[in-house]
Amino acid sequence: MSFFNNLYGDVAIDIGTSNTRIYIRGEGIVLSEPSIIARQRESGKVVAIGEEAMIMHEKIHPGIITVRPLANGVIADYDSTLELIKGLIQKARHHHAFGIRNIVMSIPSGITAVEKRSVRDFAHHVGAKKVYLLTYPMAAAIGIGLNIEEPMGNMVVEVGSGTTEIAIISLNGIVSGECLKVGGTEMTNLIIRHFNKSYNLAISDTTAEDLKIKLGSAYKMENEITTTVRGVNLASGLPETREVDSVTIREVIATPVSQIITAIKKSLEVLVVKPDISVDILDRGLYLAGGGALMKGLDKRIQRDTSLNVHLCDEPMSIIAKGMGEVLENLDKYKEICTP
Ligand SMILES: Nc1ncnc2c1ncn2[C@@H]1O[C@H](COP(=O)(O)OP(=O)(O)OP(=O)(O)O)[C@@H](O)[C@H]1O
Numbered sequence: 001m002s003f004f005n006n007l008y009g010d011v012a013i014d015i016g017t018s019n020t021r022i023y024i025r026g027e028g029i030v031l032s033e034p035s036i037i038a039r040q041r042e043s044g045k046v047v048a049i050g051e052e053a054m055i056m057h058e059k060i061h062p063g064i065i066t067v068r069p070l071a072n073g074v075i076a077d078y079d080s081t082l083e084l085i086k087g088l089i090q091k092a093r094h095h096h097a098f099g100i101r102n103i104v105m106s107i108p109s110g111i112t113a114v115e116k117r118s119v120r121d122f123a124h125h126v127g128a129k130k131v132y133l134l135t136y137p138m139a140a141a142i143g144i145g146l147n148i149e150e151p152m153g154n155m156v157v158e159v160g161s162g163t164t165e166i167a168i169i170s171l172n173g174i175v176s177g178e179c180l181k182v183g184g185t186e187m188t189n190l191i192i193r194h195f196n197k198s199y200n201l202a203i204s205d206t207t208a209e210d211l212k213i214k215l216g217s218a219y220k221m222e223n224e225i226t227t228t229v230r231g232v233n234l235a236s237g238l239p240e241t242r243e244v245d246s247v248t249i250r251e252v253i254a255t256p257v258s259q260i261i262t263a264i265k266k267s268l269e270v271l272v273v274k275p276d277i278s279v280d281i282l283d284r285g286l287y288l289a290g291g292g293a294l295m296k297g298l299d300k301r302i303q304r305d306t307s308l309n310v311h312l313c314d315e316p317m318s319i320i321a322k323g324m325g326e327v328l329e330n331l332d333k334y335k336e337i338c339t340p
């Protein structure tokens, strides 16, 4: 029977700081769009969500504002998040009416009790009857296909845009880990600040994001790259072009990269009292996921600094939603690992 005709369905929603993915039970990941909405400044009326709002983002006039309602993986603007998600669900259902029975929502492992309650309320507000909360590292481990139930250490590092999760998992639980409020967004912001401070040049979010993806790296590149950047001179107000190279960008984003490496080492050091798990990780290596995993040389850098084998996941940006989907499809098997 087609799910289209059903009045009720089960969904998993991964609301990331940059991107939101929706998984519908029986169908898979049906949508992946930027977590952004555009509103009329005066009336507050929503004029675009997701992809369409992102296209407007850099080109809006003063009558319209864009809002990214998530910050570091948690809901910062409740009403805007609600409009975003309701709109994206409608989009995913091609505007067919749709009720939600079970919902799986992703949360950072470092979330506070108040923030968790807010996610739960949010899920009920969206219309869900029953809510399951799954932490990012558990979702990532399941998405990667690791057997998290066995008495064996598995290590996952998930670098998102507002959070980085590091976890060593065994017997369905986190043995050791860190949840950092650091990720791709901070790297992009550092690039914007660098151009501002060093060259008096204002560059857009999109330009900085493109630069990071094209030139950003965490390890010396075999062939360093140079490119031109366009922005506006803050003194003259006139458009200006500058050259920038990948060595400079690597230095600009070095602090968040180091913070991630330090946190990985710290999570491993805790295992001194559990040497068997350390040996498992040494045998199996570390799994790297999240959009930030695509940063050039991050895998090599972690490998060099920890001496562990690093496995870069396929489609790292969808890993969490994939894991949440697996939980949704097998709720009886996994409901125990969802946080109360
Ligand atoms: N090729 C690339 N090189 C470097 N960074 C990249 C690349 N591709 C994507 N990213 C970064 O990955 C981040 C998005 O990843 P992802 O979608 O996993 O984050 P998110 O789920 O929205 O955030 P979070 O889980 O932290 O709330 C962005 O910061 C983006 O710039």
Ligand SMILES: [Mg+2]
Pocket: 015, 016, 017, 160, 161, 290, 320
């Ligand atoms: Mg994420």
